[in-house]
Amino acid sequence: MNSSPATAGAAKTQARAAMSALAWSRTRDGWLMVIVVVLGTILFDLSPIVMSFITSFTDWNAVTLPKFNGLDNYRALVQDKTFLLTVKNTIYYTAAHVPLAMAAGLGLALLVNRKIRGINIFRAAFFIPVIASTVAVGIIWKWVLGGYGGLLNSTLAMVGIKGPDWLASTTWAMPAVILVSVWQSMGYNMIIYLAGLQNVPQELYEAASIDGAGKRQQFWKITLPMLSPVTFFLSIMSFISSFQAFGLIFMMTSGGPANSTNVYIYYVYESAFSFFKAGYASAMAWILFVVIAGITLIQWKLSKRWVHYQ
Amino acid sequence: MKRLFAGLLAGLLVISLSACGGNQTTAPAPASGTQPSTAPAPAEKITIRWLNSDDPKVYGWEKIYPLFKQKHPNIDVEIIHVPNFRAMHDKGKAMMAANDAPDIIRIDDDFVAGYAVRDLLLPLDDLFTKHKFDTKGYHQDFRGWARVNGKQYALPIGMHARALFVNEDMFKAAGVPLPPTKWADPSWKWNDMLNSAKKLSKPDQGIYGVSILNDNGFEETWSRSNGGMGTYAKDGRSLALADDVSIEAYQWLADLIHVHKVHPPYSSYTQMPIVDQFVAGRVAMFMGTNGNINNLRKKIGNKFTWSIRPLPMQKTVMVEGSINTHAIPKNAKNPDAAFLFLKFLTSEESQKIIASTNWAFPVHPEWAEKYYVQPNQAPKNQEVFVEGWKKYFMPVAKTVNDEQVTNLYRRPMQAAWAGEKKVAEILKPIKAEADKLLKEFPDAKLN
Numbered sequence: 001m002n003s004s005p006a007t008a009g010a011a012k013t014q015a016r017a018a019m020s021a022l023a024w025s026r027t028r029d030g031w032l033m034v035i036v037v038v039l040g041t042i043l044f045d046l047s048p049i050v051m052s053f054i055t056s057f058t059d060w061n062a063v064t065l066p067k068f069n070g071l072d073n074y075r076a077l078v079q080d081k082t083f084l085l086t087v088k089n090t091i092y093y094t095a096a097h098v099p100l101a102m103a104a105g106l107g108l109a110l111l112v113n114r115k116i117r118g119i120n121i122f123r124a125a126f127f128i129p130v131i132a133s134t135v136a137v138g139i140i141w142k143w144v145l146g147g148y149g150g151l152l153n154s155t156l157a158m159v160g161i162k163g164p165d166w167l168a169s170t171t172w173a174m175p176a177v178i179l180v181s182v183w184q185s186m187g188y189n190m191i192i193y194l195a196g197l198q199n200v201p202q203e204l205y206e207a208a209s210i211d212g213a214g215k216r217q218q219f220w221k222i223t224l225p226m227l228s229p230v231t232f233f234l235s236i237m238s239f240i241s242s243f244q245a246f247g248l249i250f251m252m253t254s255g256g257p258a259n260s261t262n263v264y265i266y267y268v269y270e271s272a273f274s275f276f277k278a279g280y281a282s283a284m285a286w287i288l289f290v291v292i293a294g295i296t297l298i299q300w301k302l303s304k305r306w307v308h309y310q
Numbered sequence: 311m312k313r314l315f316a317g318l319l320a321g322l323l324v325i326s327l328s329a330c331g332g333n334q335t336t337a338p339a340p341a342s343g344t345q346p347s348t349a350p351a352p353a354e355k356i357t358i359r360w361l362n363s364d365d366p367k368v369y370g371w372e373k374i375y376p377l378f379k380q381k382h383p384n385i386d387v388e389i390i391h392v393p394n395f396r397a398m399h400d401k402g403k404a405m406m407a408a409n410d411a412p413d414i415i416r417i418d419d420d421f422v423a424g425y426a427v428r429d430l431l432l433p434l435d436d437l438f439t440k441h442k443f444d445t446k447g448y449h450q451d452f453r454g455w456a457r458v459n460g461k462q463y464a465l466p467i468g469m470h471a472r473a474l475f476v477n478e479d480m481f482k483a484a485g486v487p488l489p490p491t492k493w494a495d496p497s498w499k500w501n502d503m504l505n506s507a508k509k510l511s512k513p514d515q516g517i518y519g520v521s522i523l524n525d526n527g528f529e530e531t532w533s534r535s536n537g538g539m540g541t542y543a544k545d546g547r548s549l550a551l552a553d554d555v556s557i558e559a560y561q562w563l564a565d566l567i568h569v570h571k572v573h574p575p576y577s578s579y580t581q582m583p584i585v586d587q588f589v590a591g592r593v594a595m596f597m598g599t600n601g602n603i604n605n606l607r608k609k610i611g612n613k614f615t616w617s618i619r620p621l622p623m624q625k626t627v628m629v630e631g632s633i634n635t636h637a638i639p640k641n642a643k644n645p646d647a648a649f650l651f652l653k654f655l656t657s658e659e660s661q662k663i664i665a666s667t668n669w670a671f672p673v674h675p676e677w678a679e680k681y682y683v684q685p686n687q688a689p690k691n692q693e694v695f696v697e698g699w700k701k702y703f704m705p706v707a708k709t710v711n712d713e714q715v716t717n718l719y720r721r722p723m724q725a726a727w728a729g730e731k732k733v734a735e736i737l738k739p740i741k742a743e744a745d746k747l748l749k750e751f752p753d754a755k756l757n
Contacts, residue, residue, distance in 0.1 A: 061430070062407035063407050063428075064429050064430070081743070143581065146577070146581040147578075148516075148575055148577060148581045149516070149582070150581065165577050168575065168577030168724070168728050169728060169730075170725055170728065255721060256721050257724035257725060257728055258721055258725035258731075259721050259722060262721070270717070273400040273403055273404060274399070274400055274403075274713050274717070275711075275713060275717075276403070
C-alpha cells in the first residue's frame with residue numbers, strides 16, 4: 001500500500017518529536033543527577049575563586065569592609081623586595097625539587113619492580129612518607145637536621161665531620177628543605193612510575209635483547225620513552241605542587257634564616273593572616289595561578305615533541 | 311518519574327545543607343555594631359572564649375577561675391590556648407575574619423595600635439563607665455599605653471619585666487664572682503658580663519656563660535642601654551634600631567656568639583628552649599622575664615641554686631617591659647561578659663594570686679609590694695625584678711604595623727646571628743621600607 005507524501009511527512013515529524021521528548025527527558029534527568037555536584041562546585045569552588053579575584057583589587061584586612069583600590073596591589077607587588085625574593089626562592093625550590101623527586105621516584109620504581117617475596121613491604125615503606133602528616137615530618141626532620149645536637153650532625157661527628165647548622169645557615173637551609181620534600185614525595189612518584197613500568201610491553205625488551213641491546217640501552221631506548229606519558233603527568237603535578245610549597249617550610253624554618261627559605265605561598269599566608277593584607281595576598285594568589293596555568297600550557301604544547309603514547 | 315523525584319530530592323538536600331554551611335564563603339564579614347550589648351539577665355548562661363598564648367597553669371588559673379564563678383555563676387570561660395604568640399594572633403585574625411571572633415584576645419603592647427587603627431577592637435571606655443571600672447591606682451603606663459586616638463582599647467592583667475637568671479652553682483664552680491643585686495651598679499657593665507661569661511664558658515662541651523638573644527626584648531633593652539631610642543622612635547613612626555648606637559649594641563651581641571664564643575648558637579633555641587638549656591646547666595645566665603619563674607621553679611626543684619640579677623648597663627639603665635594585655639574584638643558576641651571577666655582579672659583578689667605565682671607584676675604597684683616577693687621560694691633576689699620594674703620599666707612605643715616591621719628586620723637579622731653578615735649591612739637598607747610601613751594611618755594618635 002503506498003502512503004502519500006503528506007502522511008510520510010507527518011509521520012517523520014511525529015517521530016522527530018518523540019525523539020526530542022526522549023532526548024529532553026534524558027537530558028533533564030541527567031542534569032538532575034549532577035545538580036548536587038554542580039551546585040556544590042559553584043558554591044564552594046567557583047564562588048571563593050571569584051571572590052578572591054574581586055578581593056585582589058581591594059585593600060582588605062579580612063575582617064572589616066574592603067576598600068576598592070584598583071590595581072594598587074599588583075603595582076605594589078612589582079616593587080616589593082620580599083615578594084621578588086620569594087619568587088626567586090620558589091624558582092630555586094622548584095628547579096631542584098622537581099627533577100630530584102622524579103629521578104628518585106623512578107629509581108625506587110625500578111628497584112621495586114620485581115616479583116620477589118616481601119617486595120610489597122618495601123613499596124609500602126617508601127610510600128609511608130607520602131601519607132605521613134607534613135607537620136610530623138617537619139618536626140622530626142627539624143630535630144634530625146638541628147645543628148645543636150641534631151641526629152645528622154651527631155652521626156657525622158662520629159666520623160670526624162663537622163656538619164653545618166643546616167636550618168640556621170642561609171646556604172644550607174633551602175637544600176635541606178628540598179631534600180626533606182624530595183624524601184616525602186618520592187614515594188608517590190614511585191607508585192606512578194611503577195604502574196607505568198608494569199605497562200611497558202615485555203615484547204619490546206625481548207625484541208631488543210634479540211637485537212643485542214644491553215640493559216642500559218634498553219633503559220634509554222625503551223623504558224624511558226615508554227614512560228614518557230607518566231613523566232609528563234608527574235612533571236606537571238610536581239611543578240604545580242612545588243610552586244605551592246608551604247607546609248614543610250612553615251614547620252621547619254618559618255621562611256628563615258634571613259628569608260632564604262621564604263617562598264611564594266608562605267608570603268601569601270603571612271600577608272593574609274599576619275599583616276592584615278588579604279587583598280594583597282589575593283593578588284599574589286592570582287599571579288601564581290596565571291603563572292602555573294602558563295607553565296602547564298607550555299608543557300602541554302611541548303609534550304607533543306617528546307611524549308609517546310602507545 | 312522516579313528519577314525526576316530523586317533528582318528533586320537531591321537538589322533540596324543540597325540547598326538545605328548549604329543553608330546550614332554558615333561561614334563557607336570568603337565574603338567580608340559585616341562590621342559589627344559599635345555599641346556593646348546590654349548586660350545579660352542573671353539567669354542567662356554565657357560561655358566566653360579567651361584566646362591566649364599563656365599556659366593557664368603558670369598564673370594560678372585553677373585558683374582564679376573558681377573565685378570568678380562565685381561572683382558570676384552564669385559566665386563560663388573557655389580558654390583557647392595557642393602556645394606560640396604569633397601563631398595565636400594568626401588564629402585570632404582568622405577567627406575574626408570568619409565572624410567567629412573570640413570574646414577576649416591577648417594583644418600585648420606590640421599589637422594594640424595595629425588592631426585598633428584597623429577597627430578590629432572594641433573601645434572599652436563605655437564598658438568602664440557601664441560596669442563602674444575604677445582605674446585609680448593602676449600603673450602610670452596603664453591608660454596611656456593602651457590608648458589609641460583617645461580611646462582605651464585593652465586592659466593589662468599583668469606586667470613582665472626582664473632581668474638575668476643566674477645559676478649560682480656554676481659561678482661558684484668556676485670561681486667567678488656573682489653579679490651585683492642592684493640595678494645601675496657601675497661594676498656591672500657589658501664587658502663585666504662578657505668577662506664573667508668567658509670564664510664560665512666551655513663551648514667545646516656545649517656550655518655557655520650567657521644567653522641574651524633567646525628573648526626579643528634585647529632589641530629594646532640593648533639599644534637603650536647603649537643610649538639609643540630602642541626599636542622605634544618615641545612617636546612610633548620610624549625605625550630606631552637602624553641607628554648607629556643600636557647597630558653597635560646588636561653587633562656586640564652577635565660577637566658574643568662568633569667572636570667570644572660565650573653565647574649559644576641562635577639556632578639552639580628551636581631545638582632546646584632556653585629554659586631547658588638553663589635547667590640542664592648548659593647556660594650559666596640568661597635574660598628572661600619574670601614570666602619564666604614559675605616554670606623554672608618546677609623544673610629546677612633543688613638541682614641548683616639560682617637567683618635574679620640585674621642586666622648589665624652600658625650608658626643608661628632600662629628594663630624593657632611586656633604588658634600582658636587583653637582586648638575584646640569588635641565582633642565579639644559577648645562583650646559585656648568578656649569585660650566582667652577582664653575586670654575580675656584586674657581585681658585585687660585575682661592579682662594577689664597572679665602575683666603569688668611570680669608570673670607577672672600586678673597592675674597596681676602597691677600590690678606588688680604586698681604580694682609579689684615569695685621569700686620562701688626560689689629564686690633568690692626576687693626583689694631585683696621589683697626594683698627594675700618600679701624604677702626602670704619602659705614599654706615599647708606603639709606602632710601601626712609592628713608585625714610586618716619586625717618581620718622585615720628580624721628574619722634578615724638571623725644572618726647576623728649566624729655570623730654570615732654584619733648587623734649594619736642588614737639594618738641600614740631596611741630602614742626606608744620600615745619607615746614607610748610605620749607611617750601608614752598617618753592620622754592615628756599613637757603615643
